[in-house]
Amino acid sequence: MLGNEKTILGIQQENFGTSTGQDWFGTGNFITSFSPVDGNEIGKVRATTKEEYELVVSKAQIAFKEWRLIPAPKRGEIVRQLGDKLRKYKEDLGKLVSYEMGKSLQEGYGEVQEMIDICDFAVGLSRQLYGLTIHSERPSHRMYEQYHPLGIVGVITAFNFPVAVWSWNTCLALVCGDSIIWKPSEKTPLCAVACQNILAEVLKENNLPEGICSLINGEKEVGEWMSKDERIPLISATGSTRMGKEVNQVVAARLGKTLLELGGNNAIIVTPDADLKITLTAAVFGAVGTAGQRCTTTRRLIVHDSIYDQVKVILKNAYEQLKIGNPLDASNHIGPLIDQDAVRNYLLALEKIKEQGGEFLVHGGVLETEEYSSGCYVKPVIAEASNELEIVQTETFAPILYLIKYSGDVLDAIDIQNGVKQGLSSAIMTTNLREAELFLSHQGSDCGIANVNIGTSGAEIGGAFGGEKETGGGRESGSDAWKIYMRRQTNTINYSTELPLAQGIQFNF
Template sequence: MEFLKTLGIEGINPGTSTGRKHHESKETISSFTPTNGDKIATVGVTTREQYDQVVEEAQKAYKVWSQMPAPQRGEIVRQIGQKLREYKEPLGKLVTYEMGKIYQEGLGEVQEMIDICDFAVGQSRMLYGKTMHSERPQHRMYEQWHPLGIVGIISAFNFPVAVWSWNAMIAAVCGNVMIWKGSEKTPLCGVAVQKIVAKVLKENNLPEGIFNLVTGDREVGEWMTEDERIPLISATGSIRMGKEVAKTVGGRLGKSILELGGNNAIIISEDADIEMAIRATVFGAVGTCGQRCTSTRRLIVQESVYDQVKDRLLSIYENISIGDPLDENTLVGPMIDQGAVDQMQNALKEIEKEGGKVITGGEPLDEDGFYVKPAIAEVENHYDIVQEETFAPILYLIKYKTLDEAIELHNGVKQGLSSAMFTLNMREAENFLSARGSDCGIANINIGTSGAEIGGAFGGEKETGGGRESGSDAWKAYMRRQTNTMNWGDSLPLAQGIDFDV
């Protein structure tokens, strides 16, 4: 395919930072497209020797990169954003072809990379500290922020390029260098992005070790989390994985940013604009075939409008176009692999076993690729299967009577990423956004759970991990704070009025 050639993807690709003289990897990962199961290409798995060489080169690059003024680092990030604009179409197609999300979403993911580059360029001139008044005469106090060093980024298959950029571009303007391990299910996306970024570094005579790529399974990720040379690990994935990362990184007193599971809900009030709520629900529930961390999993509906919402959803689900994600008429592409399809089928069986009812969809389609019909099920919030995050297009319908009950149901799961409420009632809206309302990191009124903008800090509470990436002041997570005191006088007064003469 032409877009693969444009991105420099070959039949066999190095999985460790391109342009390096590493020993050839004997082990490889094959990338398969979920659209029809065909093999796309192979990628070399990073060996331990290669990994250590990458870390060493990253350390060398850090000495150069961290000494550049932040606005100059921002200029390099600006050029990366410009290069991504040039490659937006082929990279968007690769995201679609390797991951399975529809082409519009693939393009949107690359646009998100471009947007975060633009944001980071501005941030490079706003790494602000504070000044404080000292209690001692002729003293000045202030704080400043310094880079950490190497930032390790472990990303998931569902956003194979965007989540890396949230971390990498902000961390870069802060003066850090990056080592990235993407998902073994989407390794070509990492290879393609590495090649794009390497062009910018080469054009500016900068060391390639500023941005680094390693490829492999859990073992490579464990090397990173155990490595004391990497002070910060930003990991996106399952709750189970996140707990292991937190334990390992915390055990060496390192820092971590965790973006883990979401079990996101929309509350639809009797005072909602129903059609608006339905549109947001469908996009959140079936977009990316239900494989977003912000996918809408639970729909908590006021009993007076429950049947109306249910009937409208059923009519839409009957006509959703499922198929080749590169076809512009498709709304739902495939799941990532057969394992994901099997997980969905197991969840549907568990729903029925616990007393729920699947009222539409769920069955795999009889064709090449990993296609399923999005499902809707009537359930109770306390079911074990509802309490879990099934990474699949299953939407749970739940009734409520009062607002207090709705909020209790909403918050009654262990995850706390994204949330939404549809209502035209100001009191309901303010209740949902108050301290007694949504307990999630993201809470929206009259928009869905998916589609966060890069300007806000992204992340969640409870078992979602508590991390924050992307906008607002998330940049502080990639830096260390330093408090400074400057004595410009000719005496040495002590704080708290302590008298200590010698």
């Protein structure tokens, strides 16, 4: 599956491109996937042309009309079969995720396990697409709310979770009765091809139509086609805040719906009552896991001045023990950044830290020995800085941790934590019940995720995932996130022989 082999989970390499469920084709320009692990070419995909895009949307429309008529629990059975396929291919797909994206092998396996978990969640959900019964003010009337399939769901995903985020959207949208068109990141197209092929096996084995779930590859313009397309009522987009604002503006102009999962600038507050052992584990993994390329990466550590120097020593010692190298080797803690553009952004951030008055506790740089031949391996950095610095206010997708001192009580720390434009994930380390409850109260974190005594990364699929402010406000995965994939309808039935009007209005003739 890796290196020079010509197939990705059974798909011939020369056919990578566009898929409407069971057929693979493509005539657009080639997009080449290079592994950040060693710089080698893994394979090529065909970019979707405008003509092919129109065919994909047409097939998705046709498939939706059939798929929505299948009872939801039967749709859940298809998702259950997808989960079984993912169990079968977990090792192969996990390795591909690690090799194409650059995250550790265990994180690659974990991402596929997350797909399996969301399949299980969606299967149960297929019998729980509930509405409400409401007492009417009019006699002999029954009023209720119900949910119907929405239509085509457009899914745009980022490179850092090349398969899991697709599954969050797809599994829920499938049980809701929607069809899906997926535009993955052009940086990790082969992971998408593999997932599409796995689902295509399930569709084919159940004699289901093409177009229930389709794959389109390409650059920015492909996402623009989707965003402008009135045939796609919902666009779910994961990526940078800049990208999300562009998508939101275009979709809103046609009064479509968006589900946005955008940037994060996540902080851990460390109070004098923190357990420093678990604080260290949470902070280090949160800051360097996936080489700092998670939307939930810990980017700021806000530490009380009474323990600040102690935390500095502990952190510096921990960073000195970190191993950087091939992510397929389980003994390494940190793999590469995704590509040379990411490396340039990392280096630019280091320059800005210097210019703006930050001081390095742990210095960075690019690793350039033969072992790091791809040029994508960088050293994790710790910088002492003020929360007000422009670079601290900015999300840099790299292993850079800002160490920020606070004095006073926990509300002062919360003010610092909330003092950024992003609002995804947050955490507090404390054994003080009052501090923990304040952090979770309406006076506390303004993020979509707020944790106590665990880090900022590593969300479970049972809870809705997403954030506030410039993170976009979207919610994916668990809880009642399924409602975004359906249209809501209020129904009133009059079973009397009269027609009383609401609010006591009289209309006699």
